[in-house]
Amino acid sequence: MTARPANAHQARLLRLLRDSGPASRAQLGERVELSRSRLAVELDRLLATGLVAADGLAASRGGRPSHNVRLTPHLRFLGVDLGATSVDVAVTGPELEILAHRTRPVDVRDGPVAVLEQVLALAAELRTATGGAAFDGAGVGLPGPVRHPEGTPVAPPIMPGWDGFPVRESLGQELGCPVMVDNDVNLMALGERHAGVAHSVRDFICVKIGTGIGCGIVVDGRVHRGATGSAGDIGHIQVEQDGRPCPCGNRGCLEAYFGGAALAGDAEAAARAGHSPALAAMLEERGTLDAADVAAAASAGDTAALELIRLGGLRTGDVIAALVSFFNPALVVIGGGVTGLGHTLLAAIRTQVYRQSLPLATGNLPIVLGELGPVAGVIGAARLISDHLFSYPPAPH
């Protein structure tokens, strides 16, 4: 795609068609507050660029199409969601609907060169699987702080070798299309806003509990990144004075008590101490435990596993309660690898938030699990790059 919107009205129309799908001129007219004649002019220009196509039987080839319009079905966005131990890659169409999706194990500690090579191989595979068309743009999520919009990781704690690596530039050259990079939690929030549980919600927070714990913040429909791009970095908020040591060097951080890493450690300890026959059996079989094992044991009614989830949920709920008092969101979304922990986790989080935050902030506050599971990040990534392409004036990067 070489065409880009030529003014702010065109950018608005492109985003509307992406978010709401095919629409009649009358429907578009109601939403953009343009005069009929101006709307017709801008749509004709977009049709001429090929970004927008006529849709529906009544569209005629010669004159002005009289019915629906839509984004051209040929648009292809690549979404990449890199985690600590796996990567999700997907190709989407114009409305960010997933056309093909792959998950592969990957070790982010292998460094950017090796990992991005795997990402590019997956992208090539998916390109073939979706008909071979070039990508119009790519969005990438990384499991650590990212300088935005430059797209370089900043001292990411679980990504040795990535500090300052020009991910955006490097992938852009290899893929031959515009690339935008953000942290994985912001992209999960964008994904849930585009196609998930936060659809049409303008002010919400999305807490991702994976290996670590982070938070995406959406203010007035846009991701709030903060002064240095580290907004939402809640894993190292202190929940216990002089508490457990945390790999970050402090004590008592939330991540020292919960998240995939802490949960695995606690589960192994419970198994060894003889508190859980179910976890002990799994540990003996495989020599190690992870959050999924705790989820499985809990589903089978194992008391120790349920208690670990409940205690972690209470700690997380303490932090979310403070954020709710401060930020007063309209919705709290819980996502990430541990959503397999399900309703035990959710119940513990809700208990703390409703107990500790003021009624005015919680009176109408849903606390829900994300809907999109493992594809929230790749849909959010596609949204990130399409927001970039469908903007006017064009972003500086």
Add this chain to the structure above:
Amino acid sequence: MTARPANAHQARLLRLLRDSGPASRAQLGERVELSRSRLAVELDRLLATGLVAADGLAASRGGRPSHNVRLTPHLRFLGVDLGATSVDVAVTGPELEILAHRTRPVDVRDGPVAVLEQVLALAAELRTATGGAAFDGAGVGLPGPVRHPEGTPVAPPIMPGWDGFPVRESLGQELGCPVMVDNDVNLMALGERHAGVAHSVRDFICVKIGTGIGCGIVVDGRVHRGATGSAGDIGHIQVEQDGRPCPCGNRGCLEAYFGGAALAGDAEAAARAGHSPALAAMLEERGTLDAADVAAAASAGDTAALELIRLGGLRTGDVIAALVSFFNPALVVIGGGVTGLGHTLLAAIRTQVYRQSLPLATGNLPIVLGELGPVAGVIGAARLISDHLFSYPPAPH
């Protein structure tokens, strides 16, 4: 003032002249990205309405003024900042410069009718003192949650009798001008942004430590009020599990440990326990102590008073550290009645924030006292109503 901006360009020009003072056409042209001819048209229209006046010697009466323009010097805004025990009222000119200012003791528990009567009497007094011109608009801050933009208090804990009272409508009728109402903490943030330490900062938080503790949040230059208007309500964030009982019904809230009310209680306890000769002498003299007494004792080197301030600062710092990790502001402003506690307080807050938040969020983060002291709120109130008047399309209320 009956004139209002007729389009978004005029609204922008009015806000620019309010915020930056008199400017030449060339200066304005650089800032609003309008063509020269369009700028000239809009300025001529504003000159015709009387909202804008020619300024500077080169302005000629007959033709188009060739030099500076400014907001008409006749504009008058009323700013009201109601606290638990006192009210500040001020009249400002067009650039929100204070022309006259009064502080009076008032008991907010006397209820809205009695209190607003006193506010109106002060307003009348100030109107006379500033030449008798009618107010073009009034901004009002209340010490509790306010439904915005309706301007009614919502279950304000320290304001019995005010719940749902139509403050905006009632004062609007009495004053005969548009009125906007917000909570006092948001107005302190707006004031410090307009004329104080947060000047030109677009993302910051302003923590007000008065009788209670609250926080104003500015995102991208605008106050973030949250889904139900309670954003920034941080006084009841839990800082200690199963801690001190708080009047709100929970235990361990920040306000149970710090703020004017908690500090006064702790000071009296210290005096009675014989820990502080200075505080004991003051208590014997007047039968009661307040935050100002603790400040006075601390300035005189009283160890117990210094320790009370330090401990309160550490508790407050714990909460601010979490907010900094979450929100990643560019600046933290500390204001309110206890700023008299000065650098002991600031040092304790800084200690906790820099120790607990991640380096990326704190690497470039100033934590400073507010500059405007008792007039931050009234300047913020004037800014609130002028934002409302200088907006297009006009706000629904």
